[in-house]
Amino acid sequence: MGRWEPGASGRLREAALALYLERGFEQTMVADIAERAGVTARTFFRYFGDKREVLFDGSSELEERSLAALEAAPATASALDAVSAALDAAAETIGDNRDLARARQRVITANASLRERELIKLTSMSAAVAGGLRQRGIGDAEASLAAETGIAVFRVAFERWVNAAEDRDFGDVIHETLTQLRTLTAAS
Amino acid sequence: MGRWEPGASGRLREAALALYLERGFEQTMVADIAERAGVTARTFFRYFGDKREVLFDGSSELEERSLAALEAAPATASALDAVSAALDAAAETIGDNRDLARARQRVITANASLRERELIKLTSMSAAVAGGLRQRGIGDAEASLAAETGIAVFRVAFERWVNAAEDRDFGDVIHETLTQLRTLTAAS
Structure with a gap:
C-alpha cells in the first residue's frame, strides 16, 4: 500500500479512460479508478494530482x-x-x-x-x-x-x-x- | 423605471466596460453598472441576461x-x-x-x-x-x-x-x- 507499484501509472491511466467512457468523467471517482487498476487511492495520488490530470499530464x-x-x-x-x-x-x-x-x-x-x-x-x-x-x-x-x-x-x-x-x-x-x-x- | 430608455443599451455597455477596467470584472455588480449608466438594474436586465453578456452579446x-x-x-x-x-x-x-x-x-x-x-x-x-x-x-x-x-x-x-x-x-x-x-x- 502506497509503495512503488511497477506499471501502476499505465494501469491507472487505462482504468481511468475506461471508466470515463463507461460512466462519464464527472461520475467517476478516484477510488473507482484505483480499484479498477488494483491499487489504492493513495497510489493514484503518487502519479496524478487529480482525475483531470490523467487526461492532461x-x-x-x-x-x-x-x-x-x-x-x-x-x-x-x-x-x-x-x-x-x-x-x-x-x-x-x-x-x-x-x-x-x-x-x-x-x-x-x-x-x-x-x-x-x-x-x-x-x-x-x-x-x-x-x-x-x-x-x-x-x-x-x-x-x-x-x-x-x-x-x-x-x-x-x-x-x-x-x-x-x-x-x-x-x-x-x-x-x-x-x-x-x-x-x-x-x-x- | 423599467420603461424603454432611449440609448440605455449603449450607456450600459460603456458603463460596464469602464467599471470592468476600473475594478475588474468579478468585482463589478450589475447594480454598479446600472447606477453608472443612470438606469435601474431592471433596465439592465431588459438588455442583457447577466454582466458577462455585455461582453459577448x-x-x-x-x-x-x-x-x-x-x-x-x-x-x-x-x-x-x-x-x-x-x-x-x-x-x-x-x-x-x-x-x-x-x-x-x-x-x-x-x-x-x-x-x-x-x-x-x-x-x-x-x-x-x-x-x-x-x-x-x-x-x-x-x-x-x-x-x-x-x-x-x-x-x-x-x-x-x-x-x-x-x-x-x-x-x-x-x-x-x-x-x-x-x-x-x-x-x-
Whole structure:
C-alpha cells in the first residue's frame, strides 16, 4: 500500500479512460479508478494530482518536445518549416498510442469543462511556439501567425487521425494537412 | 423605471466596460453598472441576461453576418476566398468601434473565465464556418482546414488591430494578415 507499484501509472491511466467512457468523467471517482487498476487511492495520488490530470499530464512533455524540435530546426528553415518540425515532434509524442489518443479524445469531447481545458492548452502551446519562433529571430507578427497556423493544422490533423477509419501515422496526416494548407492558400 | 430608455443599451455597455477596467470584472455588480449608466438594474436586465453578456452579446451578430458573406461569395470562389469574404464581414461588424473593441479585449484578457468563453466562441465560429463551406460543396477535410485557418488569421489580425499604435482599419489588417499567410505557406 502506497509503495512503488511497477506499471501502476499505465494501469491507472487505462482504468481511468475506461471508466470515463463507461460512466462519464464527472461520475467517476478516484477510488473507482484505483480499484479498477488494483491499487489504492493513495497510489493514484503518487502519479496524478487529480482525475483531470490523467487526461492532461502529457501536455508538458508535448510542449517540451515540440519546442526542442523547433529550436533544433536548421537556421535557414522558414517559419513554417520550423513549425512543421515542431508538429513532427508532436506527432511522434502522441502517435505511439492511437487507441489511447482516441479514448482520451472521446472523453474530452463529451465534457464541456474538459473541452475548455483542451482549448486553453492549445492556446498556451500557440504562445509557446510563437515565443520559440521569435527566439529564432522571426518577427512578432510572422511568429504569431505561423504559430496559430501550426495549431490550426494540428487541430485539423488530430481530428482526422483520431476519427479516421484507416491506420495512417499521425505524422503522415500532419504532412497531408500541411500540403493541403499550401494548396488552399495558393489557390486564389 | 423599467420603461424603454432611449440609448440605455449603449450607456450600459460603456458603463460596464469602464467599471470592468476600473475594478475588474468579478468585482463589478450589475447594480454598479446600472447606477453608472443612470438606469435601474431592471433596465439592465431588459438588455442583457447577466454582466458577462455585455461582453459577448455581439457574437451571434458577428457569426450571422460572417456566414451570410460566406454564403454570398461567388460560386467560383475558392475555400479561402469564401473565408476571406467572411472575415471582411467580421471586420465590418467589429471595426466600427475600435475603442470599444480595445476596452473589451483588455477586460477579457484580464480574466481567465472570460478568456475561456472567448476561446469557446471562436471554436463555435470555426465549426459554423466549416459548415458554411461544406454547404458550398467543399469537402469535409478542406472545409475544416480553411475554417481553422480563417480563425487563426482572425485571432492574429484582431490582436494586431487592438494593440497597434496606428489607426488602420481592421479590414486592412485582416488583408495584410491573409497576404502574410500566403507568403508564409509559399516560402518553403
